[in-house]
Amino acid sequence: MTDPVAPDPTPEQAALIARIRRLAVIAGLTTAIGVGALLVAIGYRLFRGDGSVQVTDVTATLPKGARIVSTAAAGDRLAVTVDLGGVTEIRTFDAKTLKPAGRLRFAVEP
Numbered sequence: 620m621t622d623p624v625a626p627d628p629t630p631e632q633a634a635l636i637a638r639i640r641r642l643a644v645i646a647g648l649t650t651a652i653g654v655g656a657l658l659v660a661i662g663y664r665l666f667r668g669d670g671s672v673q674v675t676d677v678t679a680t681l682p683k684g685a686r687i688v689s690t691a692a693a694g695d696r697l698a699v700t701v702d703l704g705g706v707t708e709i710r711t712f713d714a715k716t717l718k719p720a721g722r723l724r725f726a727v728e729p
Contacts, residue, residue: 677717679710696720 628636681687681701688700688707697712707725712718 675717679712679719 679699682703685701685703688702690700691698692714695714697714697717699710699712701708701710705727709723709725711720711722713720
């Protein structure tokens with residue numbers, strides 16, 4: 620009854636067990652750092668303060684007979700393609716303020 624359940628490990632076995640424990644600690648720390656970095660990134664994206672969102676109502680006037688062909692959003696710009704009686708024009712607006720940012724006109728060569 621005085622015999623231990625598991626005999627003492629040999630020096631080679633003890634060294635192997637110590638090495639496996641060290642590798643497990645390294646793997647655990649690496650995983651913890653990765654999860655921590657992920658949580659910080661998610662928290663930053665959720666709670667980043669870009670300021671309050673302003674509601675803006677803008678009425679853009681088009682020349683008589685003009686019609687909107689298409690709209691698109693790219694980054695912080697809105698692009699509106701307008702047909703002005705056979706002449707195509709692209710008008711761009713700032714997405715946050717809705718102020719005009721530019722105008723590109725296309726014409727057919729004579």
